[in-house]
Amino acid sequence: xxxxxxxxxxxxxxxxxxxxxxxxxxxxxxxxxxxxxxxxxxxxxxxxxxxxxxxxxxxxxxxxxxxxxxxxxxxxxxxxxxxxxxxxxxxxxxxxxxxxxxxxxxxxxxxxxxxxxxxxxxxxxxxxxxxxxxxxxxxxxxxxxxxxxxxxxxxxxxxxxxxxxxxxxxxxxxxxxxxxxxxxxxxxxxxxxxxxxxxxxxxxxxxxxxxxxxxxxxxxxxxxxxxxxxxxxxxxxxxxxxxxxxxxxxxxxxxxxxxxxxxxxxxxxxxxxxxxxxxxxxxxxxxxxxxxxxxxxxxxxxxxxxxxxxxxxxxxxxxxxxxxxxxxxxxxxxxxxxxxxxxxxxxxxxxxxxxxxxxxxxxxxxxxxxxxxxxxxxxxx
Amino acid sequence: xxxxxxxxxxxxxxxxxxxxxxxxxxxxxxxxxxxxxxxxxxxxxxxxxxxxxxxxxxxxxxxxxxxxxxxxxxxxxxxxxxxxxxxxxxxxxxxxxxxxxxxxxxxxxxxxxxxxxxxxxxxxxxxxxxxxxxxxxxxxxxxxxxxxxxxxxxxxxxxxxxxxxxxxxxxxxxxxxxxxxxxxxxxxxxxxxxxxxxxxxxxxxxxxxxxxxxxxxxxxxxxxxxxxxxxxxxxxxxxxxxxxxxxxxxxxxxxxxxxxxxxxxxxxxxxxxxxxxxxxxxxxxxxxxxxxxxxxxxxxxxxxx
Numbered sequence: 001x002x003x004x005x006x007x008x009x010x011x012x013x014x015x016x017x018x019x020x021x022x023x024x025x026x027x028x029x030x031x032x033x034x035x036x037x038x039x040x041x042x043x044x045x046x047x048x049x050x051x052x053x054x055x056x057x058x059x060x061x062x063x064x065x066x067x068x069x070x071x072x073x074x075x076x077x078x079x080x081x082x083x084x085x086x087x088x089x090x091x092x093x094x095x096x097x098x099x100x101x102x103x104x105x106x107x108x109x110x111x112x113x114x115x116x117x118x119x120x121x122x123x124x125x126x127x128x129x130x131x132x133x134x135x136x137x138x139x140x141x142x143x144x145x146x147x148x149x150x151x152x153x154x155x156x157x158x159x160x161x162x163x164x165x166x167x168x169x170x171x172x173x174x175x176x177x178x179x180x181x182x183x184x185x186x187x188x189x190x191x192x193x194x195x196x197x198x199x200x201x202x203x204x205x206x207x208x209x210x211x212x213x214x215x216x217x218x219x220x221x222x223x224x225x226x227x228x229x230x231x232x233x234x235x236x237x238x239x240x241x242x243x244x245x246x247x248x249x250x251x252x253x254x255x256x257x258x259x260x261x262x263x264x265x266x267x268x269x270x271x272x273x274x275x276x277x278x279x280x281x282x283x284x285x286x287x288x289x290x291x292x293x294x295x296x297x298x299x300x301x302x303x304x305x306x307x308x309x310x311x312x313x314x315x316x317x318x319x320x321x322x323x324x325x326x327x328x329x330x331x332x333x334x335x336x337x338x339x340x341x342x343x344x345x346x347x348x349x350x351x352x353x354x355x356x357x358x359x360x361x362x363x364x365x366x367x368x369x370x371x372x373x374x375x376x377x378x379x380x381x
Numbered sequence: 382x383x384x385x386x387x388x389x390x391x392x393x394x395x396x397x398x399x400x401x402x403x404x405x406x407x408x409x410x411x412x413x414x415x416x417x418x419x420x421x422x423x424x425x426x427x428x429x430x431x432x433x434x435x436x437x438x439x440x441x442x443x444x445x446x447x448x449x450x451x452x453x454x455x456x457x458x459x460x461x462x463x464x465x466x467x468x469x470x471x472x473x474x475x476x477x478x479x480x481x482x483x484x485x486x487x488x489x490x491x492x493x494x495x496x497x498x499x500x501x502x503x504x505x506x507x508x509x510x511x512x513x514x515x516x517x518x519x520x521x522x523x524x525x526x527x528x529x530x531x532x533x534x535x536x537x538x539x540x541x542x543x544x545x546x547x548x549x550x551x552x553x554x555x556x557x558x559x560x561x562x563x564x565x566x567x568x569x570x571x572x573x574x575x576x577x578x579x580x581x582x583x584x585x586x587x588x589x590x591x592x593x594x595x596x597x598x599x600x601x602x603x604x605x606x607x608x609x610x611x612x613x614x615x616x617x618x619x620x621x622x623x624x625x626x627x628x629x630x631x632x633x634x635x636x637x638x639x640x641x642x643x644x645x646x647x648x649x650x651x652x653x654x655x656x657x658x659x660x661x662x663x664x665x666x667x668x669x670x671x672x673x674x675x676x677x678x679x680x681x682x683x684x685x686x
Contacts, residue, residue, distance in 0.1 A: 070584075070588055071587075071588075072584055072587075091587070091592075092584070092587040092588050093587045093588070093589075093590045093591055093592055097588075098588055098589065099585075099588050101581055101584070101585055105579065105581040105582050105584070105585040106585075107582060107585070107586075107600060108582075108604070109603050109604055118586070118589050118591075118599075119589035119590050122589055122590035122591050122595065123590055166589070167588075170589070170590070
């Protein structure tokens, strides 16, 4: 198979590297609809060859941002630089950007082949070249056998392959994916996620995807931008976003989390203690924070970072006793909802490593929860 | 609930037929039987009697004898008047269908792209004129088109012409009348088709490098094919047999088969020839009717998937 190779950036040439870092540069981008601010002065950069996810609930502005990249919406102000060139003034048909639409928007009156060829024909490519390129693209997504079919004769997964081939056929500088897995059922979804990433990475295409599904973003993207009400709250790799959320919203939006509101009691260089009404004893955090005594903070700890045991743990700090109120059994792990004496409910994941391990705990058992000094995150906003 | 319903269905095997029977009986009584009668008359001979034709079926000595007379059909071929009238009718129908499409497509497109609230007002404006009698509306066109009518008075008032334009009693007047009267039949099916068009397809076309005009030609136009066919047939089929408009707006030289039919039937009282004329017209119209039917069937099929 003929692969599209991107010119490799030389590690020594600094301007080249900076260019690759800022392959897509979004500066102060804003979009208002009749006074409603959909995208609120957003600035960030996307690296060359990166899969970048915009993650947020519906109405957070992620789709508007994507549509501005595609050219379907004109920004109220701000700049979008693609490979150093400002594209804000360009019409969608002039931009070297292609999009895989949500539910694909395949042309129903054209065959698979004609769909993939559409963009190439618009560019005035010769017949033989078009045919060769279409063959190559259909081979890439393993759809060569169904080239003569119409879209309605294809399954959801097959339609998605065609849509991907169509959006990649013109070798765009930037590929946009709008809710790429939205129309697929769960089993197919996880399979296609990996396949899509493999294809995109093989071609080295820079890619921006929009999704409301955090699992999808975490599986597919190299970096994720978490969005809420038109603003980007955090940008980071999937593990950064998960393990080091920078605000309450991100912590709560990604995965599940136990949050304890409280105040800083002792603010030392190498540790902090937090007094929270949810727990009887102060929380001991094994690192310093930028804050002050009495500062209002929230302590966030993921359910899987908590230990659950029948016996009281040996450690001095960071433990609490409670009663199991509910159990959600997932097979691979169980989630225990533990009610503390203060009335706060805490979630705790327990991996069922041994068979029948879930039988150790049952409803109304009194249990101890404990966690290590560095398991949680102190959120200041 | 549903089980008792299926039980009921089993007990009454005829209930489904009963529902279908009503429209079929209607068609039989008001379409098939009259058509059969006209067909029968077309094979008889004109006679000065009541009714004014000879019977085709005769009871002679207790046995049935058929008196089939194909002369009427031969007469249609022999006399160039009829052939010319058919050709002229088809020409007028085709040209006015094309004009309706030319005017109706942009209108339907504009309505389909309107805001849903203004869309209904625009649709009402298309439909509303047909709430008045067809005859009165065509009659009103005489007032507009005649020599001292509204149009000529206006043109002379603006100084564009110093003499009235002779539009009335010309083919132009017939075209104006037909396009005016049948435009809604073009706009409505086109609108129904265009309003369903998924606008993301146009975005996708634009995204892939198609300028708006190219996207229209490659996406909108081919996808509205069913609407174009439906609208064209809804205009063309009735226009071929149109009588009122050429009679009121056309001149004596405007040959249309509907007028010939009228003359044969009422002026010449030649029912057999009139019947033959109408049967031939029906045969000619079968082709466009079949095209219309197939387009409709395909549209229904595509909806099923």
